[in-house]
Amino acid sequence: MTQSIHGIEGTECATVLLVDDRHENLVTLQAVLERSDYVFVLAHSGDEALMAVLKYDVAVVLLDVAMPALDGFQTASLIRQRPAALHIPIIFVTGVMADIEHVFRGYQAGAVDYLTKPFDPNAVRAKVAAFVELWRHRRTIERTCAALHEVEHRERMALEALYQVTFEEAPIGIGHIDLQGRWLRVNPRLGEILGRPIAQLVRCPLRDQLLPGDGDRFDADVRGVIDGTRSRVHGEYRFLRPAGATVWVALTLSLIRDTEGRPVQLALMEDVTEEKRLAAALAASERRLAQLAEMGFIGVFEETREGRIEAANSAFLAMIGRSAGEVLAGRVSAHEHTPAECEAAEEQAWKALATTGVCKTYEREYVRKDGRRITALVGGIGNDTRFVGCALDVTALKEVARERARVVRELEDSVRARDDFLSLAAHELRGPLTPLMLRLDGLLNRTERNAVSTLDVESFAEELRAMKRVASRVTQLVDNLLEASRMTVGRIPLEIEDVDLSTVVREVVDRMRPQLARAECQLTLKASDGVVGRWDRARIDQIVSNLLSNAIKYGAHAPIEIEVASTGEVGSVEIRDHGIGIPREQQERIFERFERAAPVRHYGGFGIGLWIVRKLVEAHGGTVQVESVPGVGSRFTVELPRAGAPATVAPAGAARS
Amino acid sequence: MTPQPGWILVVDDDAEVLDALQCVLEDSGFEVRTASNGVRALESLRRESPGLVLLDLMMPVMSGAEMLERMRGDESLKRIPVVIASAWPEQAGAIRGAQATLRKPIDLDELIALVTRFLRAPR
Numbered sequence: 001m002t003q004s005i006h007g008i009e010g011t012e013c014a015t016v017l018l019v020d021d022r023h024e025n026l027v028t029l030q031a032v033l034e035r036s037d038y039v040f041v042l043a044h045s046g047d048e049a050l051m052a053v054l055k056y057d058v059a060v061v062l063l064d065v066a067m068p069a070l071d072g073f074q075t076a077s078l079i080r081q082r083p084a085a086l087h088i089p090i091i092f093v094t095g096v097m098a099d100i101e102h103v104f105r106g107y108q109a110g111a112v113d114y115l116t117k118p119f120d121p122n123a124v125r126a127k128v129a130a131f132v133e134l135w136r137h138r139r140t141i142e143r144t145c146a147a148l149h150e151v152e153h154r155e156r157m158a159l160e161a162l163y164q165v166t167f168e169e170a171p172i173g174i175g176h177i178d179l180q181g182r183w184l185r186v187n188p189r190l191g192e193i194l195g196r197p198i199a200q201l202v203r204c205p206l207r208d209q210l211l212p213g214d215g216d217r218f219d220a221d222v223r224g225v226i227d228g229t230r231s232r233v234h235g236e237y238r239f240l241r242p243a244g245a246t247v248w249v250a251l252t253l254s255l256i257r258d259t260e261g262r263p264v265q266l267a268l269m270e271d272v273t274e275e276k277r278l279a280a281a282l283a284a285s286e287r288r289l290a291q292l293a294e295m296g297f298i299g300v301f302e303e304t305r306e307g308r309i310e311a312a313n314s315a316f317l318a319m320i321g322r323s324a325g326e327v328l329a330g331r332v333s334a335h336e337h338t339p340a341e342c343e344a345a346e347e348q349a350w351k352a353l354a355t356t357g358v359c360k361t362y363e364r365e366y367v368r369k370d371g372r373r374i375t376a377l378v379g380g381i382g383n384d385t386r387f388v389g390c391a392l393d394v395t396a397l398k399e400v401a402r403e404r405a406r407v408v409r410e411l412e413d414s415v416r417a418r419d420d421f422l423s424l425a426a427h428e429l430r431g432p433l434t435p436l437m438l439r440l441d442g443l444l445n446r447t448e449r450n451a452v453s454t455l456d457v458e459s460f461a462e463e464l465r466a467m468k469r470v471a472s473r474v475t476q477l478v479d480n481l482l483e484a485s486r487m488t489v490g491r492i493p494l495e496i497e498d499v500d501l502s503t504v505v506r507e508v509v510d511r512m513r514p515q516l517a518r519a520e521c522q523l524t525l526k527a528s529d530g531v532v533g534r535w536d537r538a539r540i541d542q543i544v545s546n547l548l549s550n551a552i553k554y555g556a557h558a559p560i561e562i563e564v565a566s567t568g569e570v571g572s573v574e575i576r577d578h579g580i581g582i583p584r585e586q587q588e589r590i591f592e593r594f595e596r597a598a599p600v601r602h603y604g605g606f607g608i609g610l611w612i613v614r615k616l617v618e619a620h621g622g623t624v625q626v627e628s629v630p631g632v633g634s635r636f637t638v639e640l641p642r643a644g645a646p647a648t649v650a651p652a653g654a655a656r657s
Numbered sequence: 658m659t660p661q662p663g664w665i666l667v668v669d670d671d672a673e674v675l676d677a678l679q680c681v682l683e684d685s686g687f688e689v690r691t692a693s694n695g696v697r698a699l700e701s702l703r704r705e706s707p708g709l710v711l712l713d714l715m716m717p718v719m720s721g722a723e724m725l726e727r728m729r730g731d732e733s734l735k736r737i738p739v740v741i742a743s744a745w746p747e748q749a750g751a752i753r754g755a756q757a758t759l760r761k762p763i764d765l766d767e768l769i770a771l772v773t774r775f776l777r778a779p780r
Binding site: 427428430431432433434435436438439445469470473515518519580 | 670671672673674676677678680681684693717718742744745761762763764765766768
């Protein structure tokens with residue numbers, strides 16, 4: 001096979017295949033057909049022709065019928081068996097007309113023609129030219145189609161590349177899952193979200209990465225997508241990363257179909273862990289604040305400038321004694337709960353809110369619904385229309401502070417009373433020492449002047465008696481003092497025996513006659529005999545002595561009456577004077593230790609006499625009472641149970657008067 | 658004993674004190690009268706003026722301080738010298754209008770010296 005190619009630029013050369021077993025025939029035919037836009041392929045046998053057809057895009061074949069081995073018809077039918085060569089036009093060249101006519105009918109019209117030898121060169125050229133023209137048309141159409149196809153292909157490739165990039169670079173996790181729930185392919189972001197390499201995910205079930213707790217919910221959602229009851233599901237699930245961390249994922253699943261129509265699940269994933277964390281933190285913070293507001297000891301309220309309480313927690317409601325319902329109904333006015341003297345402070349608070357937005361803590365009172373007052377520390381934030389405040393009820397604290405102040409005052413009072421007592425005691429002892437010292441000095445002077453003999457025995461004895469009286473008084477003072485000290489410490493030991501009250505009173509009166517005389521007191525004693533009880537004689541003596549001493553002291557120059565009586569189980573002694581008396585408000589106080597109703601500038605004394613009386617009377621299970629009118633006089637009544645004190649003596653309390 | 662000019666009014670609510678003072682002063686030759694409180698003492702002063710008043714402070718009915726105040730406000734009594742005798746020297750020191758103060762218990766020599774000074778002084 002030989003080929004000669006000639007061509008002119010710009011025009012595609014048409015390949016013309018010439019087939020003849022005789023070379024000179026091929027050359028002759030080529031010479032006849034020679035044209036600048038033809039390329040000739042020369043084949044010397046049917047086999048060569050077949051090879052050429054496969055090798056070249058042949059525009060037309062001129063095929064000699066009479067050839068050894070494969071003749072022209074056989075060759076043509078073989079050519080026709082090649083799909084690519086099916087449409088190649090074939091021109092048979094033969095010298096026997098009959099043959100041609102017969103065979104020719106077996107071929108398709110238009111695709112086949114014939115030439116008879118000897119042939120007319122012009123007819124040959126025209127026939128070939130017609131087929132070449134036909135080929136050219138076909139080629140043009142083919143080229144156009146190819147070009148169109150090429151463009152389409154390029155565009156598809158570009159789009160596919162874009163899809164690929166989109167898939168690879170998408171900031172959202174994208175993946176495909178088969179109907180068994182296994183990952184088919186995933187994009188890098190999805191791998192990143194689940195914390196696993198892409199290769200590890202593919203062919204693995206999604207379910208494996210899910211936190212076990214969320215599995216059932218996920219299964220239910222997926223079922224809906226696969227069985228078609230839901231076109232798409234969206235849910236938030238927790239996934240486990242290999243390191244053990246949990247990641248919250250917003251997952252959207254839908255069913256799509258690939259080009260072959262097979263169903264595939266499309267999964268879109270977003271990492272919402274941070275949003276979840278923030279939302280949880282926010283919710284927790286709100287919950288804590290709400291809990292704090294309901295904790296109970298700090299009231300929280302919201303008040304408008306017009307004075308309406310629009311919101312309040314239970315602590316505040318409890319403080320002012322209102323209900324949540326009343327607040328909701330808008331029936332709670334701050335004015336109702338603000339006492340008049342607190343209005344200025346509240347106005348001040350509003351001014352601060354309007355200018356600085358903050359109201360510093362201040363103390364104020366609230367009037368509760370029931371009218372009681374409470375003290376609260378109030379502060380908050382707001383503006384010229386709204387006040388969001390906190391209130392702390394400090395009523396109890398204030399009460400404690402007041403109570404403490406009271407106790408401190410009492411302590412101070414008692415310390416002062418003790419100091420006064422010590423001072424008084426010292427001076428009180430000086431009083432009786434005066435006559436003692438004077439008389440001693442007097443006697444000493446006489447002795448030094450050697451003038452004792454000028455004193456008769458009776459006068460000397462009188463001096464000594466006077467001194468003894470005074471010494472007795474000092475002794476009595478000191479005894480009282482010791483007694484008071486002992487009584488403070490504990491119980492008073494009593495020597496119980498049968499004692500006749502009238503007898504004791506008479507003894508005391510007799511002993512005190514000199515004082516009565518000196519004080520110019522007329523004494524009347526009314527005593528019935530036989531007022532006998534189980535008492536301590538010395539203590540009863542002390543009770544009566546103290547009361548009579550007081551009567552003489554505060555009722556000098558006036559009569560004194562004593563009456564001893566018995567009413568059933570009780571023996572009583574009543575001592576009345578007509579002295580200065582005791583104001584009503586002091587009548588309780590006089591029975592307390594170191595207390596005295598009379599002013600010190602007029603009366604000395606320890607202020608323990610009546611206290612001792614009370615303690616002794618109580619030790620006997622009895623009572624002492626006073627009735628008195630200032631400027632008129634006093635009546636002290638002692639009542640003692642004749643059977644003595646009950647087994648257990650109540651500890652010293654207030655006088656039962 | 659030479660009788661001393663003038664007499665002394667001793668005022669005290671304690672009868673033992675009055676007795677003792679009267680006793681020792683009379684022994685020293687002074688004429689003594691007594692009163693057991695301020696009211697009685699003023700009554701006595703208005704009847705006859707003594708050369709000296711020896712005055713206790715703490716007394717019922719009318720205290721020594723009140724009585725001294727009355728005396729100083731009374732034209733006829735305000736020149737009578739007064740000596741306070743008190744177990745409360747700090748109280749006595751605060752009282753105006755007295756010529757001297759004696760502290761109880763009273764020292765006899767001190768008493769005699771003081772009384773002698775006032776009763777011998779020219780009037």
